[in-house]
Amino acid sequence: MLFNSIDFAIFLPIVFVLYWYVTHKNLKFQNLLIVVASYVFYAWWDWRFLSLIVFSTVVDFTVGKALKKEDRPFQRKVLLWVSILVSLGFLGFFKYYNFFLGNFKAAFLFFGYEIQGESLSIILPVGISFYTFQTLSYTIDVYRHKLTPTNNFIAFSAFVSFFPQLVAGPIERATNLLPQFYKKRQFDYAQAVDGMRQILWGIFKKIVIADNCAIFANQIFSQSSELNGSTLVLGALFFTFQIYGDFSGYSDIAIGTSRLFGFNLKQNFAFPYFSRDIAEFWRRWHISLSTWFRDYLYIPLGGSRGSTKKTLRNIFIIFIVSGFWHGANWTFLAWGALNAVYFLPLFLTHSNRLNLDTVAAGKPLPSLRESFFMLVTFAFTVLAWIFFRAENITHAFSYISNMFSFSIFQMPKFEGMPKAFATILLILLFLGIEWNGRTSQFAIENMVKYWSKPIRWFFYAFIIFLIGVFMPTAESPFIYFQF
Numbered sequence: 389m390l391f392n393s394i395d396f397a398i399f400l401p402i403v404f405v406l407y408w409y410v411t412h413k414n415l416k417f418q419n420l421l422i423v424v425a426s427y428v429f430y431a432w433w434d435w436r437f438l439s440l441i442v443f444s445t446v447v448d449f450t451v452g453k454a455l456k457k458e459d460r461p462f463q464r465k466v467l468l469w470v471s472i473l474v475s476l477g478f479l480g481f482f483k484y485y486n487f488f489l490g491n492f493k494a495a496f497l498f499f500g501y502e503i504q505g506e507s508l509s510i511i512l513p514v515g516i517s518f519y520t521f522q523t524l525s526y527t528i529d530v531y532r533h534k535l536t537p538t539n540n541f542i543a544f545s546a547f548v549s550f551f552p553q554l555v556a557g558p559i560e561r562a563t564n565l566l567p568q569f570y571k572k573r574q575f576d577y578a579q580a581v582d583g584m585r586q587i588l589w590g591i592f593k594k595i596v597i598a599d600n601c602a603i604f605a606n607q608i609f610s611q612s613s614e615l616n617g618s619t620l621v622l623g624a625l626f627f628t629f630q631i632y633g634d635f636s637g638y639s640d641i642a643i644g645t646s647r648l649f650g651f652n653l654k655q656n657f658a659f660p661y662f663s664r665d666i667a668e669f670w671r672r673w674h675i676s677l678s679t680w681f682r683d684y685l686y687i688p689l690g691g692s693r694g695s696t697k698k699t700l701r702n703i704f705i706i707f708i709v710s711g712f713w714h715g716a717n718w719t720f721l722a723w724g725a726l727n728a729v730y731f732l733p734l735f736l737t738h739s740n741r742l743n744l745d746t747v748a749a750g751k752p753l754p755s756l757r758e759s760f761f762m763l764v765t766f767a768f769t770v771l772a773w774i775f776f777r778a779e780n781i782t783h784a785f786s787y788i789s790n791m792f793s794f795s796i797f798q799m800p801k802f803e804g805m806p807k808a809f810a811t812i813l814l815i816l817l818f819l820g821i822e823w824n825g826r827t828s829q830f831a832i833e834n835m836v837k838y839w840s841k842p843i844r845w846f847f848y849a850f851i852i853f854l855i856g857v858f859m860p861t862a863e864s865p866f867i868y869f870q871f
Contacts, residue, residue, distance in 0.1 A: 389429050389430075389432035389433065390864075390865060390866070391590075391591070391594075391638065391641045391642075391645075391866075392591060392594055392595060392864065395432065399425075399428075399429065400645065400648075403421070403425045404648060404649070406421055407421055407422075407649055408575050412575075415570075415571075415572050415573075416542060418573065419540075419542045419543050419546045419569050420542050420546075422546040422549075422550060422551070422569075422649070423542060423545045423546050423549060425551055426546070426549035426550060426551035426554060427441075427549060429551040429554065430514070430515070430549065430551070430554060430555070433514050433555075434513075434514075437513040437514075437516075440478060440513055440516065441519060441548065441549055443474075444474070444475060444478070444519065444520065444523050444548065445523070445544065445545050445548045445549070447470070447471060447474050447475075448471055448475075448523045448524075448526055448527050448544075448548075449538070449541055449544050449545075451467050451468075451470055451471045451527055451530075452526060452527060452530045452537035452538065452544075453537055453539065454467050455467050455468075455527075455530050455531055455537060456530070456536075456537045464531060467531075468527060468528070468531045471523075471524065471527040472524065472527070475520045475523060475524050476520070476524075478516065478520065479516055479517065479520045482513055482516060483516065483517070483715070483716055514555045515554050515555030515556065517713060518553070518554070518555065518556060518557045518559055519548060519549070519554060521559045521677075521680055522547075522548065522559050522560055522561075522562075523548055524684070525559075525560075525561050525562050525563075525680065525684070526544075526547075526562035526566065528684055529561070529562055529563055530562075534563065535562055535563050535566075538566065540569070540570070543566065543569035543570060544566065544569075546569050547560075547562065547565055547566045547569055550565070550646075550651075552641075552642040552643075552645040552646045552649075552651075552653070553642040553643075553646070553653060556635070556638045556639075556642070556866055557638075557639060557642070557656060557674075557676055557677070558639055558642065558643070558653055558654055558655075558656040558675075558676035559676040559677055559680055560653060560654065560676070561654075564653075564654060565651070565653070568650075568651050568652070573649070573650030573651075574650065575650070576650065579647050579650070580647065580648050582644075582647055582833065583643075583644040583645065583646070583647030583648045584644065584648070585644070585830075585832060585833065585836070586640050586641075586643055586644030586647070586829075586830050586833070587640070587641050587644035587645060588644075588832075588848065588851060588852070589637075589640055589644075589830055589831060589832050589851075590636075590637040590638065590639070590640025590641035590642075590644060590830075591637070591641065591855055592637075592851050592854065592855055593632075593633040593634070593636060593637030593640065593818075594633060594634055594637035594638065594641075594864075594866070595855050595858055595859055595860070595864075596633075596814060596818075596854045596855060596858045597629055597630075597633035597637075597814065597815065597818050598629070598630045598631075598632075598633030598634035598637060598867075599634075599858065599860055599864050600811045600814065600858055601626040601627065601629045601630035601633065601811060601815070602626075602630045602634075602864070603804065603807075603811075604622070604623065604626045604802075604804055604807075604808045604811065605623055605626035605627040605630050605777070607623075607802065607803070607804055608620065608622065608623025608626065608802060609623055609627070609777055609778070609779075609787070611802070612783070612786065612787045612790060613786065613790065615790075615801075615802055616793075616795035616796070616798045616800070616801065617790060617791045617792060617793045617794070617795040617796030617797075617798070618795065618796050618797070618798055618799060618800045619800040619801055619802050620787060620790055620791035620796075621791055621796065621800075622800045622808070624770050624771070624773060624774050624777075624787075624791070625770060626808075626811070627773055627774075627776075627777045628661075628769065628770045628773050629815050629818075630867075631773065631776070631777075631867055632657075632660070632661065633818075634866055634867045635657075635674070635866070635867060636656070636657035637866075638866045639656035639657055640830055643655070643656070643829075643830075654675070654676060655675060655829050656674060656675050656676050657672065657673065657674070657675065658671075658672040658675065659672060659822055659823075659826045659831075660672035660673040661766055661769070661819075661822075662747050662762060662822075662823065662826055663743070663747075663762065663765050663766075664743045664747060664758060664761040664762055664765060665734055665739070665740070665742070665743055665761060665765055666727065666730040666731050666734065666765060666768065666769075667731060667734050667735075667739075667740035667741065667743070668743040668744075668765075669765060669769060670727070670731075671744075677710065677713070678710070681706045681709065681710055682706070685705070685706055685709065686702055686703075686705075686706045689701075689702045689705060689706075690702060696736075699735070700732070700735075703728055703731060703732070703735060704725070704728045707724040707725065707727050707728035707731070708721055708724045708725055708728065709724070710724050710727075711723045711724020711725065711727075712724065714776070717780070718780070718781050719775050719776065719778050719779075719780060719781060719784055720775075720776065722775045722781060722784065723772055723773075723775040723776045726771075726772045726775060727772055730768055730772070746826060746827050747762065747826070749827065771788070774787055774788055774791075814854075821835075832847075836848075
């Protein structure tokens, strides 16, 4: 079920009413309703893959209980690896089987050997990368004695399948979300209003910004060999705002929806395009994934505690694995590796933790120095996104080669240019609002609270008007559903 669909517009109020008016007196019934609603939400896409969620839930719940009773180190490691192998086994089969098979066959063929192996028509279960990492965080934290394993199967099932963030995050830690299912929730009007405001802003990002940018990004990337360099720059910029509006918009809707039910999810995007270096960008982009890799991969590998050589190895590993997490394509690996290369000068000069504050905090505009570093960081980010968006490595290099030709000095020109100009104006409006709200959890969280009621409602009406104007005739899936 898509957030930007009529189905969800009907589904959400029904669940909300049942949650606060029918099951509100019994915590167990509330949690059970969340489980049922989440399974319905997921089954709307394909009910057959519900069995994977249920199986993962049962395995990790059972492993958690077994870890509580087991003190012997070897047996505890065995239990941990059962959880890891089951979770990553499902993920590896559905997401990477054909990729590895195709590349093994190509490698053997290169050396003159032909091996047999048939590719499978595998449907990638929506959200498998997200809920797999979420359940793994539970088992690993229990193994590390950072979390007491639960005996409440309904609460644990609700944690694993919680529908607002089930299919595209944020990837919640068990230490943050699971305890919230143990406590009785009271309806908080102010929290619900904030939730609705965040949902509205997320829908605006998706429909007005991301879906509009997608039209022109898709057109330019599909015709990249026929267009001049400046038009290709424009295409890369459109994709840059498409993926940000699409993914951070989903996170806003997910977090806002959670607030309607009395839950607090962690911020997943913190205005990353205002970053002053790549290290800051990665502290602000898809925060739930980057911190997951930091805590469960980078630090266990040794982090930055060993020699410089080992630390560089660890940095490349987490960036490349992060790229590979996004999909079975060499373009994602290249995207991850390129970001690692970007990060190296900062690490080697011990500059990777210089920009921990909000840019231009307390000031309306950034300084010239801040503006320069923001533009440089943004330019490098846009370049990396080309690999992320390209169909394959050849397409990515061809796109970049054509983009940096002498035609980059020509005026952008493609069939949709007149309509694209309106989208550019919308992006500028969007950036202005984001800049103004950059110290908040989401852009319009606080900015409207100090306005008079007429101005506030006019702003809401304007946002809703734009959403209505640009509402697509067909449902538009979120980009990260494919990951």
